[in-house]
Each structure stands twice: as C-alpha cells, then as structure tokens.
Amino acid sequence: MQEKAILIDKKDNVATALHRMGKGDSILVAIEDRSVSVVLSQDVPFGHKFALTEIQQGDAIIKYGEVIGLATKPIRQGEHVHIHNVESQKGRGDKR
Amino acid sequence: MKFLGYCRSNGKVGIRNHVLIFPTVVCSSEVARMISNKVPGTVYAIHGCGCSHVGEDKEQVIRTMVGFTGHPNVAGVLLVGLGCELITPENIAEELARGGQRVETVSIQEAGGTIKCVEEGKRLAGKLLAEAADAKRESIDVSELTLGLECGGSDALSGLTANPALGIASDLLIAEGGSAIFSETTEMLGTEQVLLRRAANAEVERRIHEIIAAADTKAKSMGMDIRGSQPGPGNIAGGLTTIEEKSLGCIRKGGSTTIMEVVKCAEQPAKKGLIIMDGTALDVMSDTGLIASGAQIIVFTTGRGTPVGTPIVPVIKVSSNSITYNNMKDNIDINAGVIVDGHGTIQSVGEQICDEIIEVGSGKLTKAEVLGHREFDIHSLGPVV
Numbered sequence: 001m002q003e004k005a006i007l008i009d010k011k012d013n014v015a016t017a018l019h020r021m022g023k024g025d026s027i028l029v030a031i032e033d034r035s036v037s038v039v040l041s042q043d044v045p046f047g048h049k050f051a052l053t054e055i056q057q058g059d060a061i062i063k064y065g066e067v068i069g070l071a072t073k074p075i076r077q078g079e080h081v082h083i084h085n086v087e088s089q090k091g092r093g094d095k096r
Numbered sequence: 097m098k099f100l101g102y103c104r105s106n107g108k109v110g111i112r113n114h115v116l117i118f119p120t121v122v123c124s125s126e127v128a129r130m131i132s133n134k135v136p137g138t139v140y141a142i143h144g145c146g147c148s149h150v151g152e153d154k155e156q157v158i159r160t161m162v163g164f165t166g167h168p169n170v171a172g173v174l175l176v177g178l179g180c181e182l183i184t185p186e187n188i189a190e191e192l193a194r195g196g197q198r199v200e201t202v203s204i205q206e207a208g209g210t211i212k213c214v215e216e217g218k219r220l221a222g223k224l225l226a227e228a229a230d231a232k233r234e235s236i237d238v239s240e241l242t243l244g245l246e247c248g249g250s251d252a253l254s255g256l257t258a259n260p261a262l263g264i265a266s267d268l269l270i271a272e273g274g275s276a277i278f279s280e281t282t283e284m285l286g287t288e289q290v291l292l293r294r295a296a297n298a299e300v301e302r303r304i305h306e307i308i309a310a311a312d313t314k315a316k317s318m319g320m321d322i323r324g325s326q327p328g329p330g331n332i333a334g335g336l337t338t339i340e341e342k343s344l345g346c347i348r349k350g351g352s353t354t355i356m357e358v359v360k361c362a363e364q365p366a367k368k369g370l371i372i373m374d375g376t377a378l379d380v381m382s383d384t385g386l387i388a389s390g391a392q393i394i395v396f397t398t399g400r401g402t403p404v405g406t407p408i409v410p411v412i413k414v415s416s417n418s419i420t421y422n423n424m425k426d427n428i429d430i431n432a433g434v435i436v437d438g439h440g441t442i443q444s445v446g447e448q449i450c451d452e453i454i455e456v457g458s459g460k461l462t463k464a465e466v467l468g469h470r471e472f473d474i475h476s477l478g479p480v481v
Contacts, residue, residue, distance in 0.1 A: 006256060006436075008256065016252050016253075016256065016335070017335075018253075018436045045335065046335070046417075046419075047251050047252035047253055047334050047335030047399075047417075048252065048335035049252070049335065049337065061337075063341055063344065064255070064341075064344040064345075066286070066287075066289070066290065066340070066344055067286070067340065068286065068337065068338050068340040068341035068344065069337060069338040069340055069341070081337070082332075082335070082337050083323065083332060083337055086337045086338060087321075087323075087338070088286075088321070088322075088323055088337075088338035088339050088340060089286075089338075089340070090285040090286050090312055090315070090322075090338070090339050090340055091282075091285060091312060091315030091316060091321070091322035091323075091326060091339055092316065092321055092322075093315065093316040093317065093318045093319045093320050093321065093322070094319070094320045094321045095321075
C-alpha cells in the first residue's frame with residue numbers, strides 16, 4: 001500500500017491515517033471506482049480517522065462498510081473523527 | 097501439509113511435552129509453584145479459583161480446569177489441592193483419567209503441611225518428567241491442529257493488517273482440514289450482521305444471536321457507557337473510537353470461512369473448521385478458554401504490543417504496525433506492519449503466519465516461550481459466594 005491513509009470500503013465516510021498527518025495536508029484516498037480528495041482541517045494522529053464528507057449530527061459513521069457509531073455533532077470534511085464527535089450504540093447502560 | 101507433533105495414547109495430538117503442576121484451588125497455588133520451582137523442566141499455572149463457586153460458574157471453572165490440565169500439550173499433570181476445597185484434585189483427576197490423561201494428585205492437609213507436600217510433589221513430578229521423556233515427535237497431518245485466535249492491545253491498524261493476515265492463515269489451515277477458534281464475545285458487539293451471514297445453519301445463527309445479545313445485556317447492566325473499558329484507553333489512543341469499530345477489526349482474524357459451531361467457554365467443539373467460543377475479552381482469560389477448548393497453538397495480534405504467553409501453549413505474537421514491532425522486538429514474532437510499509441501484503445503475511453504455525457507446531461520456540469511468559473487466569477463467572 002504505502003499510502004498516507006486508507007479507505008477500506010466504498011461505502012465508508014471516514015478514512016484511516018497510516019502516518020501522523022497535519023492540518024492543511026492534502027490527502028487522496030481511493031477504492032475501486034471511488035476516489036476522494038480531502039484537505040485536513042485538523043491534525044490527525046497515526047491510526048486515527050478523518051471525515052471524507054460532511055456528516056450531520058446523528059448520522060452514521062461508516063467504516064468497513066458497516067456502522068461504527070453515530071455523530072454527536074456536525075462533522076466537516078477533513079475533520080478528525082474520534083470519541084469527541086462519535087458515540088457507540090452498543091453497551092450503552094447510561095442510555096436506558 | 098505435515099508437522100512434527102506428539103501423538104498421545106488417547107489419540108489427541110500435542111505440540112509441546114510439558115509436565116504441569118496445577119493447583120485446583122487458590123490455597124494450594126503457592127505450594128504448586130514451590131514444587132515446580134524445585135523440579136526444573138516442569139511448568140505451573142496458578143489462579144484464584146477452586147472454591148465458593150456455584151451453578152454455572154462452578155461448571156465453567158471445572159470445565160476449564162479439566163480442559164486445560166487434560167490438554168495434549170501436557171504429557172502428565174500433578175494436581176495439588178488443600179483438602180477442604182470445593183474442586184479437589186480427585187474431582188479433576190477422575191475426569192482426566194476418563195479422558196486418558198496421565199495424572200497424579202497430592203493434598204496439603206493429607207501430606208501434613210507445606211514442606212511435606214512439596215517433598216511428595218517433587219517425587220511425583222520427577223516420576224511424570226521421566227515418563228514424559230519417552231515421548232517422541234512424529235510426522236502428523238496439519239488437519240490435527242486447532243488454532244486459537246486472539247487479539248489484545250488493538251489499535252486502528254489491527255483490523256487492517258494483523259487481523260486480516262491472521263484471517264488468511266485461519267483460512268489456509270481450515271482448507272487443510274484443521275480448525276480455528278475465535279472468541280471475546282464483547283468484541284463481537286456491532287458485528288452480528290456480518291457473522292450471521294457466515295453461519296453454517298440455523299442453530300449456529302441462533303447461538304451467535306444469543307451470545308452477542310447476552311454480551312450487550314451484560315455490558316448495559318453496569319449502568320454506564322462501556323467506552324473507556326471497551327474500547328480501553330490504549331485502544332482509544334490508538335484511534336479506535338467505538339466497540340463496533342474495534343469489533344469489526346477483531347473478527348477479521350477469523351478469516352472468511354463458514355462458522356461451523358458456537359461453543360461455551362472451555363467447551364470442546366464437536367465440529368472441525370471455524371468455531372466461535374463464547375468468552376471474555378480479557379485476553380489472558382480468553383487464552384485459557386481457547387486452550388481448554390482444544391487449541392494447541394495461539395496466534396495473538398497486537399497493535400500496542402503485549403508480552404503475554406501461556407503455561408502450556410505457544411503464543412505467536414503478530415504486531416499490526418512497525419513502530420510497535422521495532423519498540424518490542426523481544427516480544428513480537430511477526431510484523432504485519434510491513435503491509436502498510438509497502439513491504440508485504442495481507443496474503444504474504446498470512447502465508448508467513450501459516451508457515452510459522454507449522455514451525456512452532458514442530459518445536460520452534462516463540463518469543464513468549466523463550467522469555468518464560470506463562471500468564472494464566474481462569475474466567476470465573478461469579479458471583480463468588
């Protein structure tokens with residue numbers, strides 16, 4: 001591979017950084033016939049995710065082509081996606 | 097494909113030839129350790145169980161002890177008891193004798209205290225070692241191998257490199273007629289839809305649904321968000337945001353074959369091929385369950401890095417990234433980080449893992465074995481009364 005970031009499934013709205021990346025970095029990720037170019041609006045640590053599209057509050061975050069959680073606030077393209085703006089739908093004993 | 101293993105008289109196949117000193121209760125754990133320390137060549141496994149178990153918990157602890165001490169990587173076992181415990185050496189020995197395992201027992205109260213028990217234990221351990229020395233490796237088909245699939249200290253690359261590479265190795269072994277078991281039911285939360293598509297039949301579907309629903313109910317019963325524990329602090333620092341994300345990466349180590357059966361923790365499967373064991377996500381306890389279910393070898397993927405081994409089953413460690421590999425070379429056997437570095441592919445690392453399974457199965461020591469890592473714990477369901 002040796003890319004800077006990886007898009008795992010065509011349906012995903014996030015990509016994973018394969019190196020530490022900085023604000024302003026321009027990233028191109030591609031899978032099959034889909035390619036997305038993103039300018040990072042924040043630093044993204046190694047192994048962390050960033051948004052490929054605008055994501056509305058309450059929208060599903062998709063990785064591996066599956067739902068990994070819901071956005072807790074609007075997320076802009078190129079923004080770091082992690083625990084500060086995504087919540088799980090599983091094991092939520094706090095939400096009963 | 098063949099490897100060099102030990103054919104036991106009960107028909108089972110081992111890849112190590114250990115003499116195990118095993119306490120059936122926490123109270124005899126120190127005496128078990130003393131015996132093992134005085135008889136070089138033996139191994140021990142100590143734990144906090146053996147008394148005050150009731151019902152399902154008691155059944156699971158006994159099943160784990162019987163599966164672990166009766167394991168084909170163990171040539172002979174010395175069970176050490178206290179004398180007044182719930183689970184006695186005699187209870188376990190009776191089960192082991194039925195399964196054709198070589199077993200001796202000793203108890204502290206009956207022997208007359210620590211020193212006399214250690215003396216008697218040394219004598220019995222020496223006898224077991226002498227018998228074990230007669231075992232010889234012979235050429236055995238890899239279809240006799242059961243691979244335990246484990247992950248711990250996962251990061252965001254675990255699901256992209258090490259776990260899919262291990263999935264290839266699982267597929268290769270299963271294609272040769274072998275078996276692979278994956279577990280850690282909490283780390284299946286959010287993957288039910290994916291796993292159900294791979295179930296062999298309606299009963300397997302029902303069991304997958306049942307164990308994942310139970311894991312979600314158990315997680316919710318704590319009354320709080322499990323994030324912070326699942327994913328844990330190291331997972332989160334590594335880029336994993338939710339349990340769903342962690343789980344989707346975790347299950348990739350099970351490869352792509354049909355899920356043939358779902359078993360309880362430490363239960364031995366009736367089917368060959370890919371098996372799910374319902375068990376905890378705490379990796380050391382999970383390893384014990386996989387071993388008691390029959391895994392003779394474990395491949396353990398890690399993102400953040402971990403040293404753990406087991407007392408009787410070799411653990412091959414695979415890192416998800418090169419930073420961890422270079423940082424913890426003492427502990428990591430294979431670096432799947434080459435996949436993102438451009439020096440390998442998921443397929444090539446998967447084949448490398450498969451080759452290593454054959455080598456380790458034939459006697460090559462893993463780094464965890466070389467360093468003497470023998471972490472052990474039993475998954476007790478509780479409550480302890």
